Amino acid sequence: MVTIPPFLLLRWSSSLTRGSNGEPLITPLFVAEQGPAVQIVDIRPSDKATGVLGYIPGSSFPGIERLEQLADAVSSSPLVLVSATGVTAAKAALHLEELGLEHVAAMEGGLAAWRALGFSTSRDPAGVRDSLHDVPETVSEPGPLTVERVQEHIGDPRSVRWIKLSSMIAHGRLSCIDGRDERGIIGSPGGDSGKFLLTLAAIEQTTGRKLDEDAVTRGLVSHLDTFGHFYMHTDAHAFNALIEALKADPRLQIAAVDGLEPEEWFEFLRKPPHDLRESLLEHLVEPAHLGCGHIRLMLQHGDEYGIRKELVLAYLRAFHRLWWEGAPEVTLTVLPGDHEEGAVVNVRLGAGVWDLSRIPLISPACDGRQMFINHPDVFSYLRRKTVQHLVRGQDPLAVEASQEETLQQAIDELAERQLGVTVGYLAKGLPIFEVVFSADGTFEVTEVSG
Known part of the structure; x- marks a missing residue:
């Protein structure tokens, strides 16, 4: 089973806030800084990805009807839910939390807040995916860093x-x-x-x-x-x-x-x-x-x-x-x-x-x-x-x-x-x-x- 690094857990817990109804919230800046350390799930219909707001590169679009399945699929990985303004995502994050998912939160303010802070989104349909990114149970044996490995890392939209x-x-x-x-x-x-x-x-x-x-x-x-x-x-x-x-x-x-x-x-x-x-x-x-x-x-x-x-x-x-x-x-x-x-x-x-x-x-x-x-x-x-x-x-x-x-x-x-x-x-x-x-x-x- 994948475990969350202690320092990521500490950053997560110290950054987490609660909405008026107890919804778990995390800021866009926190999400941007974590890179591939968190899973970003966009709960909007996938056809919204190419609309005016775009989507955060590396996001997944599993569909809101499959949301409850995430409680089992990513129980050991931090999960950030995203919607247009954050309202729908906040309700969904609270629901997943009630189902037992421990490290889940909505991105506060949604894509509107992300863009307002100056972060970029993509509208490229080629980057839209419905499955979560794999989180390996063990890290591959570290080797020398080469042009190819650096290029692959920077080419990952989550990095x-x-x-x-x-x-x-x-x-x-x-x-x-x-x-x-x-x-x-x-x-x-x-x-x-x-x-x-x-x-x-x-x-x-x-x-x-x-x-x-x-x-x-x-x-x-x-x-x-x-x-x-x-x-x-x-x-x-x-x-x-x-x-x-x-x-x-x-x-x-x-x-x-x-x-x-x-x-x-x-x-x-x-x-x-x-x-x-x-x-x-x-x-x-x-x-x-x-x-x-x-x-x-x-x-x-x-x-x-x-x-x-x-x-x-x-x-x-x-x-x-x-x-x-x-x-x-x-x-x-x-x-x-x-x-x-x-x-x-x-x-x-x-x-x-x-x-x-x-x-x-x-x-x-x-x-x-x-x-x-x-x-x-x-x-x-x-x-x-x-x-x-x-x-x-x-x-x-x-x-x-x-x-x-x-x-x-x-x-x-x-x-x-x-x-x-x-x-x-x-x-x-x-x-x-x-x-x-x-x-x-x-x-x-x-x-x-x-």
Whole structure:
């Protein structure tokens, strides 16, 4: 029997909400990020697939009359029901739940909400199917990642979701290239956090001023106000090491309660008592307790990354303080397992990048292996937007207009330098593939190093 990975279960349970009548609901953004990890069932008649709303690529159309059969068919696989506005799907999800299907929900707002968030649908009749996707009981033996395997993965409509760049900026996040995050991502080194640290270092290099912790905090608040959602990740190894360190700290005995589950520790760290927070910060900024390799390496090898250790520490403290204050834009994610990446994949857009470009969110989980997913074209665009904001906006870290070109050059050169260092530490010797998407969604995969 197929079992749902624990971290997917945790994401599912933490994201699930209830409608006014108890209907289980999940957001379109959650559905988009999960890729092939969830089954999407469109309960509309299949002839609606080619209509104005289209359908989510990879969906199944078993027909509402066969819905009750799903309670047995996918009892061990997360199931998302989809309808035009979500109302019919919500009622159907509640009905399946009452029949005993444990992990089922309707996509809140339906296809109308999916499209309103900027996600793409298809109207291609060739992609319409009435059967569910097979979920293998065992993963095939992982082997080397090749052009053919990467091409097959990206060619699976469930592994790639398309979103307008403007919508991604408003509603999504820039994720780390880390392959352990199996959700569909738009990746760059360190994600949102890496971009912000890169910006801080470039500002210091351009202006010659050293940013203190107060300036970093004010700059981060302004960044949240301007760009919205902000992401940092850790991992299970660093998180468990952090827990053991907290238990051993005599100042925190009030918190060192044996028997707490990891999710209970996470909740404690999300809302710790005020009198313990400064002590907690000492542990949270330790390299051994940082699960993002890019940020940890910045802290350990600042000279190689062109950034001061004090600047990284100031950012980490500012991030956690804002998280504790309940800043809704701030997200901390715990990634599972070990690094098992088998390749670096650079995602290129052949038609260039502009505000309304459609960007592919790609799942790093490929045929039992992981991939570092990097979107250099998107990252370059976002760096330009960041520089424009710093020069033309009312940011606490604002730079003079006369320094715009210098700042842009500094941030671009530093980005290439930092990417190279991180790849050297975390992906040394791995093959590097380049995926170039055309405007019509077709793509070509080539191996550029290996």
